[in-house]
Amino acid sequence: MSNGAAPSVADAIRAAADRLSPTSDTARLDAELLMAHALGVSRSRMLITLMREEEPPGFAPLVTRRAACEPVAHILGAQEFCGLDFAVTPDTLIPRGDSETIVEAALEVAPSASRVLDMGTGSGALLLAYLHENPGAAGVGTDASPAALRVAQTNAERLGLAERAQFHEANWLCEGWASDLGQFDLVLCNPPYVEDDAELDPDVREYEPASALFSGPEGLDDYRAIIPQLGKLLIPGGLAVLEIGAEQAPAVAAIAHESGFETKLRLDLAERPRALILR
Structure with missing residues (x-):
């Protein structure tokens, strides 16, 4: 303890990691990130300079x-x-x-795409990460959730990409949802792909939007809706990069082949199937 009255940052992190370990595989990292947030500094600065300081009062509630x-x-x-x-x-x-694999694959196979569509954009992460790496590109993000689109717009502004990214409310299950969008060199999509009865960790099941997770008994319903529409969304020679579940590559590739696409698989850092490139 730093003065005999309150635990040090280091002691508080250690105790928090012990408390979190039954429910988190990253308990120590969780504790460090929460402490850095409570201190209002970066994790690296905390680890280097602040570990002997007193635990801040805002840490315990986090x-x-x-x-x-x-x-x-x-x-x-x-x-x-x-x-x-x-x-x-x-x-x-x-x-x-894991989803960074989608951006990395897109930059590899379509490094100079000029017009990009991100279907189900959510926070805007896929689209904005691609635009950040390809300064010549502009893009459109669609989502069925107005609240998600507000988050994506906020991120575009924070990252200085608002002039190159537009966001539209659209649901790919609805007729004519893409009638005003035009065509694209590149389509990105991380659709819902979890089986309806899948067991998920509580931090996912209870806190993340079910509409962005579940997709029918096999987790394939949204692929069956999306892939047949890609031909109209892509220019000749255009590419789509879709995120897939680790066991879904054969099934999603079969859906793509039925719609006339060739496919190529990309693995994530854990060597699991993660991205399917459609041409």
């Missing part, structure tokens, strides 16, 4: 929220994705490191 399985990103209001800081709320999926 740990209590995390112990109830509330996602760290919701507590912090932000999540890093492709090296960029994205605002997140319970109205959107939290951008995950």
Whole structure:
């Protein structure tokens, strides 16, 4: 303890990690991120210079929220994705490191796309990360949720990309949803792909929007709706990059082949199937 009265930052982090370990596989990291937030500094600055300081009074309530399985990103209001800081709320999926595979694949196969569509944009992460890396591109993000679109617009403004990104309310299950959008060099999409009866961790099941997670008994309903529409959305020679579940590559590829697409698979950092490129 720093003065005999209150635990040090280091002691408080250690105790919080012990408390969180039964429900979080990243308990120590969670505790460090929450402490840095309570201190109002970066995690790296905290680790280097502030570990002997007293625990701030705002830390304990944050740990209590995390112990109830509330996602760290919701507590912090932000999540890093492709090296960029994205605002997140319970109205959107939290951008995950696995989904960076979608952006990396798109930059590899379509590095100079000039017009990009992100279907089900959520926080805007896929579209804005691609636009950040390709300064010559502009794009459109669609989502059925007005609340999610407000988050995406906020992120575009925060990242200085608002002039190159537009956001529209649209539902790909509705007739004519894309009639005013035109065509694109590149389509990105992380659709709902979780089976309706799948068991999910509480921090996902209870805190993230079900409409962005579940897609029928096999998790394939949205692929069956999206893929047959891609031909009209893509210019000749255009590409689509779709996120898939780890076990879904054969089934989604079969749906794509029925619509006349060739497919190529990309693995994520854990060597699991993650992105399917349609040409």
